[in-house]
Amino acid sequence: MFVKYLNFIRRVSVTGIGKTGVILTTSSFITLVLLELARLTGTITNAYVGLVTYLLFPLLFIIGLLLIPLGWYRLKKKTGKSTAELLEETFESDDVKSALTGSKLFRTIALFSVINILFLGVISVQMLGFMDESRFCGTACHDVMNPEWVTYQQSPHARVACVQCHVGEGAGALFNSKLNGIWQIVSVTFNLYERPIPTPVRQLRPARETCEKCHWPEKFYGSRLITRYHYGDNENSSLLYTTLNLKIDAGKGGEKAGIHWHIGRANEVRYTSVDDEREHMIWVEARRSDGSYHRFYNREWAAHRAEDLVERAMDCVDCHNRATHIYEDPEQAVDERLHKGLMELSLPYLKREALRAIKPGYADTSAALEEIARSLRNFYERNYPETASQKKTSIDAAVEVLRDIYRRNIHPQMNITWGSYFGHIGHRGNTGCFRCHNSSLVDSTGTAINYDCTLCHSILSNREKDPFKYLGPINTDEKDYPMHQYLRDEFLRSFPR
Ligand code: HEC
Numbered sequence: 001m002f003v004k005y006l007n008f009i010r011r012v013s014v015t016g017i018g019k020t021g022v023i024l025t026t027s028s029f030i031t032l033v034l035l036e037l038a039r040l041t042g043t044i045t046n047a048y049v050g051l052v053t054y055l056l057f058p059l060l061f062i063i064g065l066l067l068i069p070l071g072w073y074r075l076k077k078k079t080g081k082s083t084a085e086l087l088e089e090t091f092e093s094d095d096v097k098s099a100l101t102g103s104k105l106f107r108t109i110a111l112f113s114v115i116n117i118l119f120l121g122v123i124s125v126q127m128l129g130f131m132d133e134s135r136f137c138g139t140a141c142h143d144v145m146n147p148e149w150v151t152y153q154q155s156p157h158a159r160v161a162c163v164q165c166h167v168g169e170g171a172g173a174l175f176n177s178k179l180n181g182i183w184q185i186v187s188v189t190f191n192l193y194e195r196p197i198p199t200p201v202r203q204l205r206p207a208r209e210t211c212e213k214c215h216w217p218e219k220f221y222g223s224r225l226i227t228r229y230h231y232g233d234n235e236n237s238s239l240l241y242t243t244l245n246l247k248i249d250a251g252k253g254g255e256k257a258g259i260h261w262h263i264g265r266a267n268e269v270r271y272t273s274v275d276d277e278r279e280h281m282i283w284v285e286a287r288r289s290d291g292s293y294h295r296f297y298n299r300e301w302a303a304h305r306a307e308d309l310v311e312r313a314m315d316c317v318d319c320h321n322r323a324t325h326i327y328e329d330p331e332q333a334v335d336e337r338l339h340k341g342l343m344e345l346s347l348p349y350l351k352r353e354a355l356r357a358i359k360p361g362y363a364d365t366s367a368a369l370e371e372i373a374r375s376l377r378n379f380y381e382r383n384y385p386e387t388a389s390q391k392k393t394s395i396d397a398a399v400e401v402l403r404d405i406y407r408r409n410i411h412p413q414m415n416i417t418w419g420s421y422f423g424h425i426g427h428r429g430n431t432g433c434f435r436c437h438n439s440s441l442v443d444s445t446g447t448a449i450n451y452d453c454t455l456c457h458s459i460l461s462n463r464e465k466d467p468f469k470y471l472g473p474i475n476t477d478e479k480d481y482p483m484h485q486y487l488r489d490e491f492l493r494s495f496p497r
């Protein structure tokens, strides 16, 4: 049988096309095997090598495979002989000429086809698997995905693969994502992509197929105490607290209420927005578990063309759009590092000067890193020469922390700067929850969606020295969400001022 295969190869190699095919197939096969061995043994880890292994060589292999029959066809035309004749012609042994030849030939071809298919199958499974690795998604086209890769690696989902949120399950989702991937390769090659990459991501699968594979929507979260730390602009950057008790889930008996009410099994919120951007709502409708239905219209957008509207059922991503690509706001970023003790608070005006160093728009990252250092050092050298020399190491350490903040959040090559992407949790201006919870969306009776300050949280302090300043009078009427004294004491124990 092997003899026959060799004969076939020898025969087909008579034509130029056939020869090219044989060489391409064999050599790409051998290279692939070697590269794969290198990858498996850990000799090569670079994502680009993987890209070549799994894209270029299989392509060459397939081209080679296509050339071989073409060469055979050419040979047949040139010699005017049939396939069987061509193969038989070179067979020397007698048994080959026996009646069985036909079926043996068939078997030979079948066998090698099976081998080829198996080989291709294994390679393509490997290829899909490799392309599903977060490292591939995050680093194969470095400039483009670097912002997502950087933010992802520092998020609660750093161990969740990109594809678990971006592709979801099922062959259809996989196929769509690969089609999309081809377009992405084209747009990266020819520089056609938008900077920054626009959101919302329209081809994102519904949360049911992604987030909810890990997060069970029925889970009861209760309420959650959160504290925000705000350091002041004054000389000793004094600390103020904002403390909220978030009413994430106050449901009773399986019913959802509170913030996660929107994802309760029996509740549904649908909406349409201007230009499908999910920012300015035209109408919002709510179906509650008791069967009641309300539609709230925004008078401001009432005249918007109705025919191009896309309706959307609200899911996790309408609030948790920054579940993993978390960009910080400059103030919050500095506050957080100060609170972690990464920068020495005894440096005068540290908060104010830190912001002054990281906020401006710089030409590129290397200029920014230099300017950040210059800005902070100059300030101390000019105004506090003693501090500048005595606390040089603290100042240098602060410079490094500020540079890290900058590198994480600002990506000039993708036009990403402060505020390019923002989260929908909370409310800055009219964003986040206030896209719907506001006075301009009203139902037929003129009633707006509730936007009381205590609908979603109790406010225990708002930029106060005492993190529980308002505990007591303001919140005493909230019987469903009691804030007990022990919480206050526990808080003070864990965050001593
Ligand atoms: C926990 C789920 C999750 C994981 C894991 C995840 N993403 Fe995302 N990604 C999202 C969500 C949600 C959005 C925003 C969708 C929206 O607003 O429509 C997003 C947006 C994006 C965007 C658009 C730009 C932006 O920042 O909004 C890109 C590009 C992207 N992701 C790439 C990646 C890459 C690459 C990885 C892996 C390194 C990854 N994602 C991992 C959930 C995820």
Ligand code: HEC
Binding pocket: 156, 157, 160, 161, 164, 165, 207, 210, 211, 212, 213, 214, 215, 316, 317, 320, 323
């Ligand atoms: C493959 C599983 C997986 C998928 C898919 C997933 N998550 Fe998560 N998520 C986790 C895990 C695990 C954690 C907990 C991480 C920790 O606490 O260390 C988490 C944490 C969270 C948190 C809490 C974050 C915090 O600050 O503590 C939120 C909110 C969240 N996920 C939302 C989402 C959303 C929205 C999606 C879909 C876009 C999603 N997750 C998809 C596994 C997943």
Ligand code: HEC
Binding pocket: 207, 211, 212, 215, 216, 217, 221, 224, 246, 248, 259, 260, 262, 263, 314, 315, 316, 317, 318, 319, 320, 425, 426
């Ligand atoms: C109406 C907006 C909204 C929707 C829709 C929503 N969430 Fe949340 N979720 C919140 C808010 C607000 C918080 C608390 C604030 C925070 O963690 O920063 C929260 C908290 C969480 C937490 C963290 C709880 C904790 O103890 O820290 C998880 C996990 C979570 N949500 C998952 C989900 C998943 C999964 C979905 C979709 C099935 C979803 N959420 C839908 C607004 C929403």
Ligand code: HEC
Binding pocket: 256, 257, 258, 259, 260, 261, 262, 269, 270, 271, 284, 285, 286, 294, 314, 318, 319, 424, 425, 426, 432, 433, 434, 435, 436, 437, 449, 450, 455, 456
């Ligand atoms: C797309 C519009 C939309 C967005 C965005 C939105 N909500 Fe809602 N929310 C609604 C609607 C509609 C209702 C029900 C109003 C009604 O029936 O009176 C509701 C109800 C609520 C309720 C009361 C639930 C109950 O128990 O009755 C809370 C709490 C709430 N939302 C919190 C939030 C928070 C927090 C956010 C932001 C993280 C948010 N919502 C974002 C549309 C929205």
Ligand code: HEC
Binding pocket: 226, 228, 242, 244, 246, 425, 426, 427, 433, 434, 437, 450, 451, 452, 453, 454, 455, 456, 457, 459, 462
């Ligand atoms: C529809 C729900 C909802 C309503 C209504 C609402 N908030 Fe909030 N608020 C939130 C959520 C969610 C957060 C963010 C929590 C987080 O950061 O995890 C927040 C955050 C805040 C913060 C902290 C901001 C920070 O980072 O320092 C303050 C202060 C605040 N709200 C005050 C108010 C006031 C005052 C009102 C009434 C005008 C109000 N809220 C109405 C949901 C709501």
